[in-house]
Amino acid sequence: MVPITTLHYLVVAAALxxxxxxxxxTRRNVVIVLxxxxxxxxxxxxxxxxxxxxxxxxxxxxxxxxxxxxxAAEAAVGLGILIAFFRNKETINVDEIDLLKW
Amino acid sequence: MNxxxxxxxxxxxxxxxxxxxxxxxxxxxxxHSALALIVTLLSVAGLYLMLYAPFxxxxxxxxxxxxxxxxxxxxxxxxxxxxSSKERRFNRMWPVGLAAACTLLALFVSAFAKGKALFPDRxxxxxxxxxxxxxxxxxxxxxxxxxxxxxxxxxxxxxxLAAILGAVIMTKKKI
Numbered sequence: 001m002v003p004i005t006t007l008h009y010l011v012v013a014a015a016l017x018x019x020x021x022x023x024x025x026t027r028r029n030v031v032i033v034l035x036x037x038x039x040x041x042x043x044x045x046x047x048x049x050x051x052x053x054x055x056x057x058x059x060x061x062x063x064x065x066x067x068x069x070x071x072a073a074e075a076a077v078g079l080g081i082l083i084a085f086f087r088n089k090e091t092i093n094v095d096e097i098d099l100l101k102w
Numbered sequence: 103m104n105x106x107x108x109x110x111x112x113x114x115x116x117x118x119x120x121x122x123x124x125x126x127x128x129x130x131x132x133x134h135s136a137l138a139l140i141v142t143l144l145s146v147a148g149l150y151l152m153l154y155a156p157f158x159x160x161x162x163x164x165x166x167x168x169x170x171x172x173x174x175x176x177x178x179x180x181x182x183x184x185x186s187s188k189e190r191r192f193n194r195m196w197p198v199g200l201a202a203a204c205t206l207l208a209l210f211v212s213a214f215a216k217g218k219a220l221f222p223d224r225x226x227x228x229x230x231x232x233x234x235x236x237x238x239x240x241x242x243x244x245x246x247x248x249x250x251x252x253x254x255x256x257x258x259x260x261x262x263l264a265a266i267l268g269a270v271i272m273t274k275k276k277i
Contacts, residue, residue: 004112012116014210023127025199026192031132053153069258073265075170079177080272086181
């Protein structure tokens with residue numbers, strides 16, 4: 001059997017990234033769009049940790065932790081915006097988010 | 103400790119992650135998507151363990167699967183999913199989005215196929231028993247000296263503070 005190399009992990013991360021991009025571009029439900037963004041950030045994390053192992057140092061893992069912090073901040077603010085939007089328009093459809101102020 | 107049966111576990115975890123990733127973006131019910139996303143996050147945590155990153159795997163499980171996904175589930179319960187689960191799942195431009203994503207995938211595949219030789223076959227084995235200790239030394243500094251990421255760590259804490267304030271202000275009815 002082929003030994004598992006860095007490239008294997010990169011292919012998995014690329015697949016997760018493309019799935020996230022498809023979700024962001026095609027879904028209409030804002031909650032699922034935010035979940036797709038989490039998928040994208042996870043793909044990035046997987047890349048960083050795989051490179052960290054390839055080079056044998058821990059900088060990639062520290063960066064992965066920073067990306068996780070970013071993901072938490074992004075999810076909190078995004079869901080806050082979503083709740084404010086739902087209170088005003090009674091919908092969570094991406095197609096209907098087209099006003100900045102009214 | 104050397105990992106056992108690496109290819110088997112790798113293909114199992116990778117397959118689980120990708121299959122539940124597909125479920126995340128195709129399910130009609132947002133709660134099902136959230137559950138599939140939890141499976142993806144846990145499989146990715148398993149992949150981190152195989153990459154000698156136990157601390158990142160723990161952070162992944164505690165922060166992502168424990169914190170962020172609970173936040174998602176609460177918001178799904180707050181907003182009205184009855185209506186959105188009856189509507190169309192995809193927007194009208196979905197063929198264009200799919201084509202763009204497939205182009206991106208083709209770009210990745212060609213880059214990996216062309217640049218295969220750039221990635222060395224060797225995989226360093228990192229010491230996993232002192233992993234958390236070494237990450238702490240990089241984040242907080244070691245023996246009174248600042249680590250390479252101490253400043254970035256403080257900035258990240260400010261970012262989290264700003265995010266908390268933003269989320270609270272955003273969800274308040276009247277400011």
